[in-house]
Amino acid sequence: MPSYTVTVATGSQWFAGTDDYIYLSLVGSAGCSEKHLLDKAFYNDFERGAVDSYDIPVDEELGEIQLVKIEKRKYWLHDDWYLKYVTLKTPHGDYVEFPCYRWITGDSEIVLRDGRAKLARDDQIHILKQHRRKELETRQKQYRWMEWNPGFPLSIDAKCHKDLPRDIQFDSEKGVDFVLNYSKAMENLFINRFMHMFQSSWHDFADFEKIFVKISNTISERVMQHWQEDLMFGYQFLNGCNPVLIRRCTQLPPKLPVTTDMVECSLERQLTLEQEIQEGNIFIVDYELLDGIDANKTDPCTRQFLAAPICLLYKNLANKIVPIAIQLNQTPGDENPIFLPSDAKYDWLLAKIWVRSSDFHVHQTITHLLRTHLVSEVFGIAMYRQLPAVHPIFKLLVAHVRFTIAINTKAREQLICEYGLFDKANATGGGGHVQMVQRAMQDLTYSSLRFPEAIRARGMDSTKDIPYYFYRDDGLRVWEAIRSFVAEIVDLYYENDQVVAEDVELQAFAKDVYMYGMRGNKASGFPKALRSCEQLTEYLTVIIFTASAQHAAVNFGQYDWCSWIPNAPPTMRAPPPTAKGVVTIEQIVETLPDRGRSCWHLGAVWALSQVQENELFLGMYPEEHFIEKPVKEAMARFRKNLEAIVSVIAERNKNKKLPYYYLSPDRIPNSVAI
Numbered sequence: 001m002p003s004y005t006v007t008v009a010t011g012s013q014w015f016a017g018t019d020d021y022i023y024l025s026l027v028g029s030a031g032c033s034e035k036h037l038l039d040k041a042f043y044n045d046f047e048r049g050a051v052d053s054y055d056i057p058v059d060e061e062l063g064e065i066q067l068v069k070i071e072k073r074k075y076w077l078h079d080d081w082y083l084k085y086v087t088l089k090t091p092h093g094d095y096v097e098f099p100c101y102r103w104i105t106g107d108s109e110i111v112l113r114d115g116r117a118k119l120a121r122d123d124q125i126h127i128l129k130q131h132r133r134k135e136l137e138t139r140q141k142q143y144r145w146m147e148w149n150p151g152f153p154l155s156i157d158a159k160c161h162k163d164l165p166r167d168i169q170f171d172s173e174k175g176v177d178f179v180l181n182y183s184k185a186m187e188n189l190f191i192n193r194f195m196h197m198f199q200s201s202w203h204d205f206a207d208f209e210k211i212f213v214k215i216s217n218t219i220s221e222r223v224m225q226h227w228q229e230d231l232m233f234g235y236q237f238l239n240g241c242n243p244v245l246i247r248r249c250t251q252l253p254p255k256l257p258v259t260t261d262m263v264e265c266s267l268e269r270q271l272t273l274e275q276e277i278q279e280g281n282i283f284i285v286d287y288e289l290l291d292g293i294d295a296n297k298t299d300p301c302t303r304q305f306l307a308a309p310i311c312l313l314y315k316n317l318a319n320k321i322v323p324i325a326i327q328l329n330q331t332p333g334d335e336n337p338i339f340l341p342s343d344a345k346y347d348w349l350l351a352k353i354w355v356r357s358s359d360f361h362v363h364q365t366i367t368h369l370l371r372t373h374l375v376s377e378v379f380g381i382a383m384y385r386q387l388p389a390v391h392p393i394f395k396l397l398v399a400h401v402r403f404t405i406a407i408n409t410k411a412r413e414q415l416i417c418e419y420g421l422f423d424k425a426n427a428t429g430g431g432g433h434v435q436m437v438q439r440a441m442q443d444l445t446y447s448s449l450r451f452p453e454a455i456r457a458r459g460m461d462s463t464k465d466i467p468y469y470f471y472r473d474d475g476l477r478v479w480e481a482i483r484s485f486v487a488e489i490v491d492l493y494y495e496n497d498q499v500v501a502e503d504v505e506l507q508a509f510a511k512d513v514y515m516y517g518m519r520g521n522k523a524s525g526f527p528k529a530l531r532s533c534e535q536l537t538e539y540l541t542v543i544i545f546t547a548s549a550q551h552a553a554v555n556f557g558q559y560d561w562c563s564w565i566p567n568a569p570p571t572m573r574a575p576p577p578t579a580k581g582v583v584t585i586e587q588i589v590e591t592l593p594d595r596g597r598s599c600w601h602l603g604a605v606w607a608l609s610q611v612q613e614n615e616l617f618l619g620m621y622p623e624e625h626f627i628e629k630p631v632k633e634a635m636a637r638f639r640k641n642l643e644a645i646v647s648v649i650a651e652r653n654k655n656k657k658l659p660y661y662y663l664s665p666d667r668i669p670n671s672v673a674i
Contacts, residue, residue, distance in 0.1 A: 011082030018081035028062025115627035248459030378517030
């Protein structure tokens with residue numbers, strides 16, 4: 001009597017094992033097996049991390065095995081089970097792999113195909129076509145689009161984390177409880193004694209050290225020591241946690257009436273301001289997005305304020321970027337002076353603090369939340385809705401959307417919701433952050449997510465002219481490594497452009513992103529359809545780069561650059577100055593966040609800068625969704641390319657007082673998960 005040997009692997013995460021009854025049946029080209037209970041006498045089957053083998057006798061050979069059916073039935077209490085994979089040994093000694101990597105919940109059945117990636121056109125057998133269609137029908141009922149706020153990219157239809165499909169929930173919800181994590185962070189930082197001291201001002205800058213954790217030789221300590229210096233201020237536009245706003249100034253905007261006389265003492269080349277602009281030495285950062293945004297009014301005891309500054313910067317003879325003029329609001333006038341380095345010390349310092357505070361708001365809400373978290377969620381939802389597990393693009397992308405929908409749902413539940421944690425310490429809380437995202441959607445274009453193009457569009461691409469822009473240099477290296485890897489995968493499954501254009505599932509995926517994620521906005525430039533191998537390669541590179549490298553670049557430096565409160569104030573308690581020569585140190589301290597808000601801010605940037613437990617970094621694919629040797633070889637080459645980038649970055653950072661490591665591939669998580 002022929003017999004098949006089935007090997008079943010249970011996940012190693014918490015609560016992955018089960019005591020429920022597990023049945024298995026095989027569907028082959030020549031027949032089906034009986035339903036077989038997988039059970040060994042005097043043995044605890046399907047324990048967490050276990051790999052169990054069973055013999056399945058059949059009356060006659062089943063031909064080529066097309067499907068494996070796994071059925072779970074309750075033993076005592078409902079007991080979820082995480083199945084990694086099933087491996088089948090045929091009577092002829094051949095091995096067939098059936099990847100799963102899913103939770104099986106309640107009394108339910110899942111049907112697995114073997115691990116070879118297939119496009120829809122490759123499936124000619126009715127039973128396989130039917131399986132493919134049913135999987136997507138089920139997923140589209142589970143993964144529904146929802147409008148969380150008007151004008152936002154659409155998100156998952158779930159009010160809270162526990163409403164999500166089990167497969168995309170965190171293994172342990174406690175690990176991503178924002179309230180718990182922020183409180184724990186304040187406790188770990190020994191600042192919890194200050195956390196309820198709202199409205200209580202610090203005495204002076206040195207007083208902020210009471211909540212500042214000194215870790216020797218770290219970036220945060222260097223920021224504390226040098227934050228008042230123009231060089232440190234300018235450096236952050238290139239390599240801080242928001243290095244995406246600075247652009248080369250090709251023409252001075254009429255709303256910023258700076259003259260050569262004003263900035264002459266800052267210009268080192270004996271040229272006029274106009275000549276410096278023509279030479280490419282002037283840069284600008286404009287926070288126009290904040291103009292008219294409502295400041296936080298959730299605490300009637302503390303007025304909070306926003307500004308919409310414009311900052312003019314200069315590349316000096318040492319090729320370093322320094323500020324030369326700051327206007328704190330968009331409309332020029334007598335009550336909106338242009339602050340200069342030649343002004344009184346505290347005038348200039350307060351103007352820079354306002355810019356740093358504005359930068360913090362744009363960073364948190366637009367650069368970080370909208371352009372990495374929300375965008376990656378769009379790609380994730382569309383993937384689950386339109387690409388079956390057997391599709392090569394699903395297999396490629398699934399590692400890069402891991403926990404993204406879960407972290408965003410948790411954020412909507414606790415962090416950015418009405419009366420959420422964001423309201424506690426941020427001047428854009430209480431609805432301002434929502435207005436910002438709505439306004440920023442018009443600038444969320446496909447080209448702005450294509451890293452090399454985004455760098456060029458801001459005039460920041462010349463390594464000769466701007467030699468210390470490490471975010472650009474490392475980002476281009478990582479972009480190219482991802483693009484090269486993706487191109488190999490695309491070439492393996494798409495013989496030519498016609499195969500891309502005729503892949504109906506792929507086209508439905510791109511259409512879902514465009515119609516629901518980008519709200520059908522033609523001006524966004526997102527493609528409605530993908531027509532060539534080259535276009536598909538670029539599209540997938542955007543998805544993976546945004547979820548991994550771009551998020552790492554703007555997330556994991558938050559404690560480094562924002563933990564020293566005067567360098568990144570989350571709120572300001574007095575309006576911007578309307579005249580020069582009146583600012584005092586006391587006024588600055590009264591303007592900066594109070595003790596309570598400082599502590600909540602510090603807890604937030606600490607918690608947000610931590611990587612997930614058991615984090616998977618770029619190039620790591622422990623879940624073997626692909627079983628084909630050419631793909632595994634491509635993955636190995638990808639890892640080798642990434643290791644070379646790690647070495648280049650480590651060599652450059654040697655002996656640097658301010659090392660830049662956020663885009664070192666060994667520090668880039670695969671997905672947006674924090």
